[in-house]
Amino acid sequence: MSSSSQVTESWISSFCGLLGHEYFAEVTEDFIEDDFNLTGLASQVPMYKEALEMILDVEPEEDEEDEEEEEEDEEDDDVLGEERRGGYRRAGDRRHLRMASDVSVVESSAELLYGLIHQRFITSRQGIQHMAEKYELQHFGTCPRVHCNSCKVLPVGLNDSPGHETVKLFCPSCLDVYTPPNSRFQAVDGAFFGTTFGSLFFMTFTDLDIGGGRRSAAGAADALMAIQAANAEAKGRGSTSNANITSINGVAPHNLAPGLGVGNIYEPRIYGFRVSERARTGPRMKWLRMRPADITELDETRRFWEEREQGEKKPDDDDMTMVDVQRGGNPVDKRKKAVARSRRTNGSGIGGGSPMDTGSIGAG
Amino acid sequence: MDDFVSDTDSDYTSYWRDWFISSRGNEYFCEIDEDYLTDRFNLTGLNADVQYYQYALDLITDVFDVDCDDQLRDAVEKSARHLYGLVHARYIVTTRGLAKMLEKFKKSDFGKCPRVMCDSHPLLPMGQSDLPGNSPVKLYCARCEDIYNPKSSRHSVIDGAYFGTSFHNILFQVYPTMLPSKSLRRYEPRVFGFKVHAAAALARWQDEQREAMRERLKAAKVDVLFEEDEDDEEEGEPVSDEDEEMDVGEQGAALVAAK
Numbered sequence: 001m002s003s004s005s006q007v008t009e010s011w012i013s014s015f016c017g018l019l020g021h022e023y024f025a026e027v028t029e030d031f032i033e034d035d036f037n038l039t040g041l042a043s044q045v046p047m048y049k050e051a052l053e054m055i056l057d058v059e060p061e062e063d064e065e066d067e068e069e070e071e072e073d074e075e076d077d078d079v080l081g082e083e084r085r086g087g088y089r090r091a092g093d094r095r096h097l098r099m100a101s102d103v104s105v106v107e108s109s110a111e112l113l114y115g116l117i118h119q120r121f122i123t124s125r126q127g128i129q130h131m132a133e134k135y136e137l138q139h140f141g142t143c144p145r146v147h148c149n150s151c152k153v154l155p156v157g158l159n160d161s162p163g164h165e166t167v168k169l170f171c172p173s174c175l176d177v178y179t180p181p182n183s184r185f186q187a188v189d190g191a192f193f194g195t196t197f198g199s200l201f202f203m204t205f206t207d208l209d210i211g212g213g214r215r216s217a218a219g220a221a222d223a224l225m226a227i228q229a230a231n232a233e234a235k236g237r238g239s240t241s242n243a244n245i246t247s248i249n250g251v252a253p254h255n256l257a258p259g260l261g262v263g264n265i266y267e268p269r270i271y272g273f274r275v276s277e278r279a280r281t282g283p284r285m286k287w288l289r290m291r292p293a294d295i296t297e298l299d300e301t302r303r304f305w306e307e308r309e310q311g312e313k314k315p316d317d318d319d320m321t322m323v324d325v326q327r328g329g330n331p332v333d334k335r336k337k338a339v340a341r342s343r344r345t346n347g348s349g350i351g352g353g354s355p356m357d358t359g360s361i362g363a364g
Numbered sequence: 365m366d367d368f369v370s371d372t373d374s375d376y377t378s379y380w381r382d383w384f385i386s387s388r389g390n391e392y393f394c395e396i397d398e399d400y401l402t403d404r405f406n407l408t409g410l411n412a413d414v415q416y417y418q419y420a421l422d423l424i425t426d427v428f429d430v431d432c433d434d435q436l437r438d439a440v441e442k443s444a445r446h447l448y449g450l451v452h453a454r455y456i457v458t459t460r461g462l463a464k465m466l467e468k469f470k471k472s473d474f475g476k477c478p479r480v481m482c483d484s485h486p487l488l489p490m491g492q493s494d495l496p497g498n499s500p501v502k503l504y505c506a507r508c509e510d511i512y513n514p515k516s517s518r519h520s521v522i523d524g525a526y527f528g529t530s531f532h533n534i535l536f537q538v539y540p541t542m543l544p545s546k547s548l549r550r551y552e553p554r555v556f557g558f559k560v561h562a563a564a565a566l567a568r569w570q571d572e573q574r575e576a577m578r579e580r581l582k583a584a585k586v587d588v589l590f591e592e593d594e595d596d597e598e599e600g601e602p603v604s605d606e607d608e609e610m611d612v613g614e615q616g617a618a619l620v621a622a623k
Contacts, residue, residue, distance in 0.1 A: 144478045144512040146492075146502050158480070158551075168480050170553070175563050177551045178478040181515035199553040199560045249562035256562055266504075266511050270530045270537070277577065278586050281536040284546050285509040287574035291566065298565045322561075 011057050015114060020184035023140060023155040023167060023193070025130040027114070027121040032056060037124075041116050044162075047102070051109035055117075112162060115192030119160070122197050128204055131197070143171035144178055147266070147289070148259035151210060153178070156198035157190030165190040170198035172210045173259030174289065202255070211258030247324035248295050256298075261291030299323050380426055384448060389518035392474055392489045392501065392527070394464040396448070396455045401425055410450050413496070420444040449526030450496065456531050462538055465531070469542070477505035478512055481549045487512070488532040491524025499524045504532045507544045547591045548574075 009017075016024045031037055032055060042048045053059075121127035134140065135152055142150040151173035158165045158177070167188040168177040180186070202208065245253050265286050268275040276282050292298060299322050385393045400406055401424060411417040416436075420443035422428035428440070455461040468474065469486050476484040487503035490511065501522040502511040514520050536543050550567065553560040581588050 144515065146511045146513055150513075170551075175551065175553060175566070177480045179480055179484075181478065195557075196555050199555045199563070203555065203560070249565050251562040257566060260566075266509060268509070268533045270533045272529075275533055278581065278584050279537075280540055280586075281533070281543060283509055284577075284588060284590075285507075287570045287577065288508060288550065289510060290570050290573050292569060298562075298569055300565055300568070 011055055011110070012114070015111065020187055023134075023185070023188065024118060025122060025127060025134060027117055028126065029056060031121050031124065031126065032117055037120055038117065041113060044116060045109050045113045047106050047109045048113065050106045051113040054106055054110040055114055115162065115189055118192050119157070119194040119197070122193065123200055128197075128201060131201065132205055135201070140169060141181065143169075143173060143259070144181065145171065145174055145176070145259065147264035148173040149211070151259060154198045154201055155180075155193045157193045157195055160191055160194050160196075162189045162191040167193055171259070172198075172202050172255070173257065175257050175260075203250075206252060206255070208255070210255045245295065245323055245325055248298055249322045253295050256295065257291050260289050262293055264291075265289045296323055380423055380444070381448070384445070389522070392468075392519065392522065393448070393452055394456065394461065394468060396451055397460060398425065400455055400458070400460075401451065406454060407451065410447060413450060414443050414447045416440050416443045417447065420447045424448055446496070449523060452526050453491075453494070453528040453531070456527065457534050459538075462535055465535065466539060466542065469535070474503060475514065477503075477507060478515070479505065479508050479510070481547060481551065482507045485544055488535065489527045490532045491527045491529055494525055494528050494530075496523050496525040501527055506532075506536060506542075507546065545589070545591045549592070 012026050012029075015021060016026050032052070038052075045051055118127075122131050131154070135154060138152055140153050140155050142148075143153050148171055151171055153169040153171045155167050156170040156177065158168060166186045167180065167190045169180055170177050202210070247253075248256060266289075268283055277284075296302070301322050381395050384390055385395050401421070407421070414420055416439060419428060419430065419440045422430075423440055423444040424447060432440075456465050465488075469488055472484075472486040474487045474489050477487055482505055485505055485507040487505050489501050490504045492499045492502060492511075500520050501514065501524045503514055504511050552567070553563040578588050
């Protein structure tokens with residue numbers, strides 16, 4: 001595409017290479033060049049146009065339209081005061097003036113704009129894939145909590161508008177957020193990652209094994225307990241048993257906060273004796289790290305209807321429960337199939353007409 | 365730089381304990397009183413655990429003056445660190461030890477809780493076992509009552525037994541005023557402003573457990589106070605009104621499309 005990015009390092013890659021910017025993914029130029037993706041940002045960023053030009057490494061022109069593609073064949077690098085070819089003289093002069101006066105303003109605007117675009121980019125198909133690679137390589141670090149067993153974490157914001165909080169790390173194993181261990185990340189705005197990304201990531205990549213290899217060792221006792229509980233429950237509840245549940249509330253049971261629950265809660269002891277709950281200094285926060293041994297307890301829909309009288313109008317069996325159970329030899333449950341089918345017919349699925357799907361739009 | 369074992373050979377005549385607690389990586393230790401170290405009762409049983417026990421003790425108390433080769437000195441040095449750690453675990457649960465550790469706690473010498481909702485509450489060092497060699501030191505946050513790994517690798521090699529499983533709990537028994545207030549605040553995973561159903565359902569279940577605990581304790585006439593009890597509202601700070609939820613990933617993606 002743009003020749004300048006091949007000749008020298010682009011603004012984007014140099015920005016992502018800075019110390020403290022290790023969490024950032026490189027937003028593709030395609031994504032930035034699609035105006036739809038920038039909707040509303042012009043009002044949030046001072047010197048928006050200059051900032052955008054800086055991000056895309058394009059030379060500013062006096063009266064250009066918003067077609068960045070026109071500038072593709074510009075050969076200039078961003079060396080200041082370099083002799084320019086006649087056609088670009090005016091642009092070069094203006095750039096020179098601008099550089100002299102407010103380069104730092106534009107630079108900080110560009111960083112803000114890049115951050116806001118980044119927030120949108122990492123929730124797009126392409127961006128989230130990019131972040132998945134970084135996640136796999138453990139670029140974001142691991143959870144500091146002992147019972148999470150160094151589970152990989154994701155950068156998130158606690159606010160979507162800039163200037164509120166710095167970036168935090170979301171641990172899917174305990175569903176909690178932590179401050180990055182290194183202080184250099186305390187200069188990075190959380191809004192550049194946004195509140196949505198962390199959860200959307202694990203909704204998108206449902207096959208990831210969040211807990212890693214921990215289940216086999218630490219969870220052995222839990223698993224046994226769960227199986228026993230399940231067997232007891234199964235008799236009372238008919239077909240639903242824990243052993244073959246594939247999804248609870250839309251999440252695979254082994255991926256639902258695997259770092260919480262029995263065996264993963266800190267138990268305060270003095271000389272081997274547990275500190276009583278009734279003591280003034282006794283434990284009060286265990287609830288924060290609890291998780292039911294029988295996860296069907298979290299199926300609120302079923303619990304709601306179980307409490308109602310038999311005679312009342314109940315929804316269909318499919319809507320009765322948020323638990324998906326593997327039936328017979330068919331691992332794909334009904335609910336998912338139905339969703340998949342309806343998506344195929346109206347053609348507006350993830351890969352279809354999503355405006356965030358830059359793979360198909362930006363390339364055109 | 366005085367953080368290498370080899371450098372200590374020349375330093376051993378000066379106060380070994382001063383050097384030890386001020387060297388890099390040993391920030392979690394407090395200085396053990398001379399009196400405590402010289403009282404043999406306090407060291408009961410440690411001679412079985414430590415090689416060159418007498419030499420190591422002499423080194424710690426600055427009376428080691430045996431001429432020996434570097435190899436032996438290194439071994440003694442190593443033993444001395446181990447012995448110091450084991451005595452440390454006993455010392456910090458004494459009145460004076462607790463007072464010293466309390467000062468360090470107040471200065472946040474052990475670091476601050478990484479959990480965002482704990483608002484950088486100071487941590488305390490602890491071990492998961494009282495026997496040496498089982499697990500490295502962990503950090504306990506009294507606000508969320510959970511344990512964390514030290515963020516620096518130079519601390520994560522310290523044996524947890526040098527602090528023990530009881531110390532941090534005893535500290536709050538002795539200084540109950542140091543107990544922090546507990547908070548109901550928690551992180552709510554959201555997608556485009558909507559709570560994630562699986563996480564929200566778990567949070568509601570946890571809230572039920574907490575209320576059950578409160579009932580239990582109320583019946584036992586024990587006060588349980590959380591910070592938010594006054595206004596009795598959870599701080600759903602970022603987005604307030606929308607309480608609808610998402611349940612599956614597919615819908616999340618559909619929302620992306622809608623956005």
